[in-house]
Amino acid sequence: MQRFACPCCGARAYFHNLDCLCGTRLCYDPETRAMVADAPVCANRELIRCNWVADPGSAIGLCRSCAMSRVIPDPGIGDNRLLFDRAERAKRWVLANLSNWGWFTNADPGRRPHFLMLSEHVEGRTEQITMGHAAGEITINITEADALIRLQRRRDLGEQYRSMVGHFRHELAHFLFDRLAVAPDFLPAFRDVFGDERQDYAAALARHYAAPRDPGEDFITPYATAHPHEDWAETAAHLMHLVDFTDSFASAGLTMPGMPPDFRPYEETDTDLLLSVGTEVAIAVNDINRALDNDDLYPFVLTPQVRHKLRFAHRWLSRHPGRDA
Ligand SMILES: [Zn+2]
Ligand SMILES: [Zn+2]
Numbered sequence: 001m002q003r004f005a006c007p008c009c010g011a012r013a014y015f016h017n018l019d020c021l022c023g024t025r026l027c028y029d030p031e032t033r034a035m036v037a038d039a040p041v042c043a044n045r046e047l048i049r050c051n052w053v054a055d056p057g058s059a060i061g062l063c064r065s066c067a068m069s070r071v072i073p074d075p076g077i078g079d080n081r082l083l084f085d086r087a088e089r090a091k092r093w094v095l096a097n098l099s100n101w102g103w104f105t106n107a108d109p110g111r112r113p114h115f116l117m118l119s120e121h122v123e124g125r126t127e128q129i130t131m132g133h134a135a136g137e138i139t140i141n142i143t144e145a146d147a148l149i150r151l152q153r154r155r156d157l158g159e160q161y162r163s164m165v166g167h168f169r170h171e172l173a174h175f176l177f178d179r180l181a182v183a184p185d186f187l188p189a190f191r192d193v194f195g196d197e198r199q200d201y202a203a204a205l206a207r208h209y210a211a212p213r214d215p216g217e218d219f220i221t222p223y224a225t226a227h228p229h230e231d232w233a234e235t236a237a238h239l240m241h242l243v244d245f246t247d248s249f250a251s252a253g254l255t256m257p258g259m260p261p262d263f264r265p266y267e268e269t270d271t272d273l274l275l276s277v278g279t280e281v282a283i284a285v286n287d288i289n290r291a292l293d294n295d296d297l298y299p300f301v302l303t304p305q306v307r308h309k310l311r312f313a314h315r316w317l318s319r320h321p322g323r324d325a
């Protein structure tokens with residue numbers, strides 16, 4: 001994520017900030033990717049501390065991100081309001097990242113996703129929710145914004161990493177697959193790299209949960225082995241992780257051997273350079289985290305086979321649909 005500044009006093013501002021110490025009310029404008037003052041604010045600013053500007057296209061004054069949430073949880077039940085707040089925070093972060101590549105900007109003529117932001121806590125009972133994407137609609141279980149619940153599930157599933165940002169990146173990757181698949185050259189190239197996605201999805205998932213395969217050298221995570229669609233979503237999510245933490249590193253003014261001066265990860269077209277800088281950043285920050293006995297920032301290994309898939313994901317996701325239109 002890039003660095004921001006208060007438009008009035010120039011002090012540093014962070015992406016989720018609502019106010020500056022100078023008294024300015026801060027708003028993030030997703031179109032210009034900058035903090036602005038005196039803009040119409042999102043109607044969800046009070047409810048969930050959304051700091052984005054209201055989208056002129058929204059009849060009820062929601063921002064671009066909140067307007068994509070078709071169904072929202074009842075904020076009056078249990079912790080729903082706080083969990084909804086945290087889930088939407090992660091969603092705004094991921095959408096802002098993707099706008100660097102032109103996705104869902106005003107210049108992007110393509111479809112935008114709709115989100116069903118659901119809570120397991122509904123009136124008087126608990127409901128099971130399966131996260132996923134189907135025909136442009138993404139279901140998110142906001143209950144996982146509770147860190148303790150998420151940690152429990154991560155342990156039960158034997159995962160190395162699980163976060164709300166990760167869920168949004170994974171599900172948006174499925175959505176973007178559908179957007180990319182209209183290009184005539186996408187699917188043949190995809191099948192060369194990930195295999196044939198037309199194989200039975202339900203049967204593949206059932207097989208995966210009955211006996212998970214070892215990811216070996218070919219897959220970034222065990223879940224990626226389940227089906228080519230999941231391999232794509234996991235790989236594309238990891239591409240987004242890598243580019244974003246490398247962007248945060250470069251935006252903070254940090255550098256390291258092999259990193260070109262004025263390095264801009266979201267504009268970089270050389271995937272190998274991006275991955276080699278990203279790997280060095282991960283190793284360095286993992287080591288810093290160990291100084292405080294914290295978990296590794298990025299506990300994954302990028303094998304040559306995985307890099308080949310990441311190259312494909314990078315080439316297609318960074319195509320700037322808005323600019324090409
Ligand atoms: Zn200020
Ligand atoms: Zn909003």
Ligand SMILES: [Zn+2]
Pocket residue numbers: 132170171174229230233
């Ligand atoms: Zn998936």
